[in-house]
Amino acid sequence: MPDYHAPLRDMRFVLHEVFQAAQLWSRLPALAECVDADTADAILEEAAKVTGQLIAPLNRSGDEEGAQWQGGAVSTPQGFKEAYATYIQGGWVGLSGNPHYGGMGMPKMLAVAFEEMLYAAGSSFALYSALSSGACLAIDAHASEALKSLYLPPMYEGRWAGAMCLTEAHAGTDLGLIRTRAEAQADGSYRISGSKIFITGGEQDLTENIIHLVLAKLPDAPTGPKGISLFLVPKVMVNADGSLGERNAVNCGSIEHKMGIKASATCVMNFDGATGYLVGEVNKGLAAMFTMMNYERLSIGIQGIGCAEASYQNAVTYARERIQSRAPSGPQATDKAADPIIVHPDVRRMLLTIKAMTEGGRAFSSYVAMQLDTAKFSEDAATRKRAEELVALLTPVAKAFLTDMALETTVHGQQIFGGHGFIREWGQEQLIRDCRITQIYEGTNGIQALDLVGRKVVGSGGAFYKHFAEEIKAFTDSADASLAEFVNPLKDAIANLELMTSDLLERAKANPNEVGAASVEYLQVFGYTAYAYMWALMARTALAKQDQDEFYVSKLGTARFFFARLLPRIHSLTASVKAGSESLYLLDAAQF
């Protein structure tokens, strides 16, 4: 399996040249204290070493061996335990954690670059700590001071891991149906009983303790989503001084055998009267869990980019070396029996599609992270509110569009290898298998699309959308004439999105099926338009520096490919949105 090299040059381009992150950090006092451009670069360099040298070499063997279950215990593949022990020494789990409890307090803009490297190096390995970072976020935002000071420090250290326990056999998307119960105890704790399925890292052999965040219902809770509370349930009880006590009544009943991320344990978790502690308010558990889910959703979008980047790196190397047939314009490598396949238009189409969507996705995830940092650290209430609303709007796009594009492009990465992509040797098929789950978990992409259209666009009466559209319009209005080739199609795309949005808002008033019928294609049009904005921003920077370095020439060429070949996809998607719901209901259930 080829090596993984973190795309540091592109990450620095996005961070420093496109978004001028260090300037933003210097304006936010909590960040100004701990990070500047040099610190960020040093962290990225170190992250590249850890992911490329420690984690990537385990990706193939981890997939082949998989996680194993025996008598309630789960073992991770050979090498994971040692690598995890080395990995946590770098403090990576607490990279963007609260410094008050031992986190490093770094901005999310930096954390997303690190997460991409981690997922590219090995999705399964990455998941063991990704869930911890999300759990810490929910605990930090909603738990009592006593829980925070007891649990957060060892979790940030990576000595204890976090797990997210929502799903039950009969309750996936519709969490209002959960049956796990919580009963209040005299000492203020709760007894948690029920069974959860599909719990990532619910059991493993990497950490001393696992902290489960569990959704459950109190006996007198209202039915549906409004009756759900959130509980912290440790695998091993924790004494007041932080030392470990008795084993709690939490057990792993089995693990799943699955298509991809085979080294990540996906567990059935049984809670048999386990001791738990309330996090946040009674019956407000779903809202508290959303703190974690929003974080995880962006993280899963980034998992997609990581898979696509790894696939791209392999595919470019292969396309330069593999020789087959001659270029349509005549022989290029005259000293060889055939030309390298990178000369062929279709191979170039596939490589450029992966490159354009991966680099566009990288810029977009940084942009969303920039809004998260602004929402968390800005001292101005109006600025914070705008950023929060942008995060709410863009999170479902980041989760679903990034992962839809990641699956499409990892398939291109396999296709470039021909039959050699289908066999295991080159690692391309594993990347597809590992990437596929990103469209499903953390809420399926269909549900993300409903969230975008139903809750974020229609639900806010178009107000959240307006922030984004106005920002893009301000950019296009102020753009230099030299940028016309990028700005004009961006203007058309935003006008198209605007029209489609107002048309949909209107139709949704008359027919409740319209939102669900339009949502997936709507999200995709939104995604391409958002990437067009990212590519126009990147092109602006690259245009000014194209004489300095090949990197900028490559960037501009990729921008031109995006606008010429990928953005026009919005036209057929828009036609599908406009077609409405009628044709979806021509058959009754028996006629399928």
Ligand SMILES: Cc1cc2nc3c(=O)[nH]c(=O)nc-3n(C[C@H](O)[C@H](O)[C@H](O)COP(=O)(O)OP(=O)(O)OC[C@H]3O[C@@H](n4cnc5c(N)ncnc54)[C@H](O)[C@@H]3O)c2cc1C
């Ligand atoms: C490998 C793996 C790891 C996971 N890790 C975790 C974890 O750590 N913690 C955890 O709690 N869960 C986890 N999950 C569960 C995951 O989040 C759920 O599988 C997912 O949310 C979908 O739920 P479901 O499988 O029950 O599908 P269902 O909810 O049954 O959905 C089936 C289909 O119906 C569609 N659908 C459902 N409702 C609607 C609607 N209202 N409108 C339109 N379409 C709809 C869905 O989009 C989907 O296509 C994991 C799952 C897997 C496979």
